[in-house]
Amino acid sequence: MTTDPEHLELPLAGGDVTEGVVRVGRTVRRPVSDTSTVVRRVLAHLHDVGFVGAPRFLGVDEEDRDILDFVEGEVAGRPWPGWVADPERVASVARLVREFDDAMEPLGVPPWAERPYSPDIAGLPAPIAGPPTFIGHLDITPENVVFRDGRAWALIDFDLARPATRAEEVSNMLLWWGGWMPEADREAATRDVDPAVAGALIVTAYGLEEAERSNLVELASNLADRSWFLMKWRAETMGGGWLRMWEEGAGDRILRRAQWLRDHRKDLQRAVGAAR
Numbered sequence: 001m002t003t004d005p006e007h008l009e010l011p012l013a014g015g016d017v018t019e020g021v022v023r024v025g026r027t028v029r030r031p032v033s034d035t036s037t038v039v040r041r042v043l044a045h046l047h048d049v050g051f052v053g054a055p056r057f058l059g060v061d062e063e064d065r066d067i068l069d070f071v072e073g074e075v076a077g078r079p080w081p082g083w084v085a086d087p088e089r090v091a092s093v094a095r096l097v098r099e100f101d102d103a104m105e106p107l108g109v110p111p112w113a114e115r116p117y118s119p120d121i122a123g124l125p126a127p128i129a130g131p132p133t134f135i136g137h138l139d140i141t142p143e144n145v146v147f148r149d150g151r152a153w154a155l156i157d158f159d160l161a162r163p164a165t166r167a168e169e170v171s172n173m174l175l176w177w178g179g180w181m182p183e184a185d186r187e188a189a190t191r192d193v194d195p196a197v198a199g200a201l202i203v204t205a206y207g208l209e210e211a212e213r214s215n216l217v218e219l220a221s222n223l224a225d226r227s228w229f230l231m232k233w234r235a236e237t238m239g240g241g242w243l244r245m246w247e248e249g250a251g252d253r254i255l256r257r258a259q260w261l262r263d264h265r266k267d268l269q270r271a272v273g274a275a276r
């Protein structure tokens, strides 16, 4: 331990999963995990193509932690601040994610990005997303977006980055920024969001093509159904934060979301299908 301010370790709360994320001066240190290799390559690629909306990977420290740039700005903590529901902010998130996805697209789906996704989980529904076309972020929660001057500036926390389609990436945003879950399960800040209005805003700001909008709600349902099995599997095989979230009712929340999506399917699909 040191009292030198440049070396002081300030804990960074916010996420559910990674323990021991700290700020040290102008850097962030994250314990190396089995996803670090993918994350480092993704960040290196983004740097190579000149995408500035992500931290740079700077190396590994003497405690075997990844060193990243600390991105100055405003990040939501818990409870989420009211601005998480601000339509201009939400649209700016969708535009930033679009830029990120466009920056990732030239890389395609390299072999190192494939995840050992345990295909033999009993009961796991088949995916309907279609073949992935790029490495998506897929964890676009308010805690993982840095804002500057009231608009989304950078994405952080690439631990769940994996091969995706654009519709999958947008589905992930709809969850956290579009209120696509039962009101009672939402954070207070997004409880009054109208999922049809926010959904249309997000697909429009992202510029999701018509073909990919046409079965977006069905895809969201399929992803919810699958995520129940995948999350249970992660809780059982990985433990840690995954197990804690499961024990705190994450599985039941997913089941309620799947039902909510079925109940609101028509209205939601009309909204995102017709959005321009």
Ligand SMILES: Nc1ncnc2c1ncn2[C@@H]1O[C@H](COP(=O)(O)OP(=O)(O)O)[C@@H](O)[C@H]1O
Pocket: 012, 013, 014, 015, 016, 017, 018, 019, 021, 028, 030, 055, 068, 069, 070, 071, 072, 075, 143, 144, 146, 156, 157, 158, 159
């Ligand atoms: N590179 C960064 N720049 C600025 N803040 C960061 C950075 N990395 C992490 N943080 C802050 O730390 C929090 C937790 O880090 P994160 O990488 O999201 O870990 P977790 O896996 O726990 O979600 C974030 O919500 C954010 O507030």
Ligand SMILES: [Mg+2]
Pocket: 014, 015, 016, 143, 144, 157
């Ligand atoms: Mg996070």
